[in-house]
Amino acid sequence: MPNKCPKCKAVLQSEDFICPECGHILGDPVHRVLAPRPNHARRQHSTRLSFICLAVSILLFVISVLLVCFGRQGNIFQRPEDVGYTVRVLTQDSDPVVGAVIQLLDAEAQPIQEQTTDDNGCVAFVVSSDIHVSATIKSVPQDDASSYTPEFGIYAFKEDRTLQIDLWYNGYTYAPYKPEDLFTVVVLDQYLRPVEGVGLLLSSNSNLDSGFSGYTDQDGSYRFCKITHGSGYIDHVQIISVPEGYFLSSSTIYTLPENRNVLYVRVQKSDSLIIWPPTVYATIITVKDQFGEPVSGVIVRMGATVTSGDRMTTDSNGKIIHNDTIKKQYYVWIVSVPEGYTFETSKVYSVQSGGYVHITIQRIDGGVMPATE
Numbered sequence: 001m002p003n004k005c006p007k008c009k010a011v012l013q014s015e016d017f018i019c020p021e022c023g024h025i026l027g028d029p030v031h032r033v034l035a036p037r038p039n040h041a042r043r044q045h046s047t048r049l050s051f052i053c054l055a056v057s058i059l060l061f062v063i064s065v066l067l068v069c070f071g072r073q074g075n076i077f078q079r080p081e082d083v084g085y086t087v088r089v090l091t092q093d094s095d096p097v098v099g100a101v102i103q104l105l106d107a108e109a110q111p112i113q114e115q116t117t118d119d120n121g122c123v124a125f126v127v128s129s130d131i132h133v134s135a136t137i138k139s140v141p142q143d144d145a146s147s148y149t150p151e152f153g154i155y156a157f158k159e160d161r162t163l164q165i166d167l168w169y170n171g172y173t174y175a176p177y178k179p180e181d182l183f184t185v186v187v188l189d190q191y192l193r194p195v196e197g198v199g200l201l202l203s204s205n206s207n208l209d210s211g212f213s214g215y216t217d218q219d220g221s222y223r224f225c226k227i228t229h230g231s232g233y234i235d236h237v238q239i240i241s242v243p244e245g246y247f248l249s250s251s252t253i254y255t256l257p258e259n260r261n262v263l264y265v266r267v268q269k270s271d272s273l274i275i276w277p278p279t280v281y282a283t284i285i286t287v288k289d290q291f292g293e294p295v296s297g298v299i300v301r302m303g304a305t306v307t308s309g310d311r312m313t314t315d316s317n318g319k320i321i322h323n324d325t326i327k328k329q330y331y332v333w334i335v336s337v338p339e340g341y342t343f344e345t346s347k348v349y350s351v352q353s354g355g356y357v358h359i360t361i362q363r364i365d366g367g368v369m370p371a372t373e
Contacts, residue, residue: 080130085161087135089121091169092177092225096121100167100174101138106131109154114138135163142173150175168225170212177225184262185237187220189246189269194220198267199241202234213240226256237263245270252354253282255321281354285312285320285332289341289363294318298361299335306331306348324353332357340364 005012010021085104089097097117104113104125112133115123127133137152150173157163167174168181187198196218203211211234216222226234238253246267254263287298295318302322303309309331312320322330332349343361351357 083129085125087163099141140174184223197243201238203236281324283322285357287318287359297338
């Protein structure tokens with residue numbers, strides 16, 4: 001037996017048949033066959049260890065997934081408890097709304113329960129605590145003569161699992177509203193004293209000749225919601241009657257201001273000859289196409305003669321409102337229309353302050369132009 005490995009020159013012991021450094025097998029062929037191979041054994045041991053580590057990693061991953069899916073709060077086998085949710089529906093005067101159908105919705109806004117409000121305007125639901133819920137109104141009681149169908153949104157519960165829904169009742173039906181949709185008209189006489197019993201007509205751009213009526217209270221006030229009437233967004237108020245002892249020189253239409261939620265109106269008490277402030281006469285011009293659709297961007301002239309006048313442009317509702325403090329005679333004619341429309345260039349309209357002018361123009365792709373009013 002050599003003292004050194006012939007391959008790597010490492011020092012060997014007398015009993016060595018294989019070099020411990022490079023693995024070179026020494027001696028005769030029998031010894032070469034039967035001699036152990038340390039490097040191969042080490043590789044087998046390393047493979048087993050890697051497999052065990054991989055199995056442990058997979059097991060830990062499965063356990064973590066189970067914990068996330070079934071038990072973030074602790075015991076994965078614990079059943080979620082049931083909790084209660086309460087909904088109450090009231091009017092603007094804090095009166096309960098009886099007979100409203102309330103739906104409880106899940107996280108995808110799909111109804112999971114449905115109940116009808118009781119005499120207190122309340123309903124109660126019981127669901128599992130692991131379900132995220134919200135609520136909506138499916139329907140509300142309304143007058144059979146009302147054609148208005150309100151659209152309700154989705155309401156979120158407070159932390160204590162309660163919800164109050166406020167609806168506006170106009171005498172016909174209930175509808176949702178926001179604080180900015182509320183408006184108050186205050187009627188005073190020339191001495192700045194409130195006038196009770198003044199009749200008001202509430203109307204929209206779409207139809208100024210009809211709408212909903214109401215009367216001022218003892219404070220001379222009438223409060224309403226601008227969006228709860230089916231005829232459109234309320235933006236005009238007209239005085240249609242006054243109590244005995246008061247008078248108006250003319251029926252007057254007032255446009256609701258956009259930058260505040262109150263309008264002050266003056267009427268004249270009969271024991272005085274002074275009318276203050278002066279009456280405002282609103283002349284309203286509307287321009288529509290032959291299909292009744294409003295046309296914006298129409299330039300119109302309005303003057304005391306047919307040769308000159310103020311240039312005005314219709315708004316998105318096809319409308320122009322011109323206010324005067326005295327009665328005047330005006331002539332109205334179209335100067336230009338947007339592309340895609342045509343009009344009668346020789347047509348002139350006559351109107352007094354406080355009156356109406358309805359103009360129909362022709363949309364080019366619409367066929368024969370109807371008679372102009």
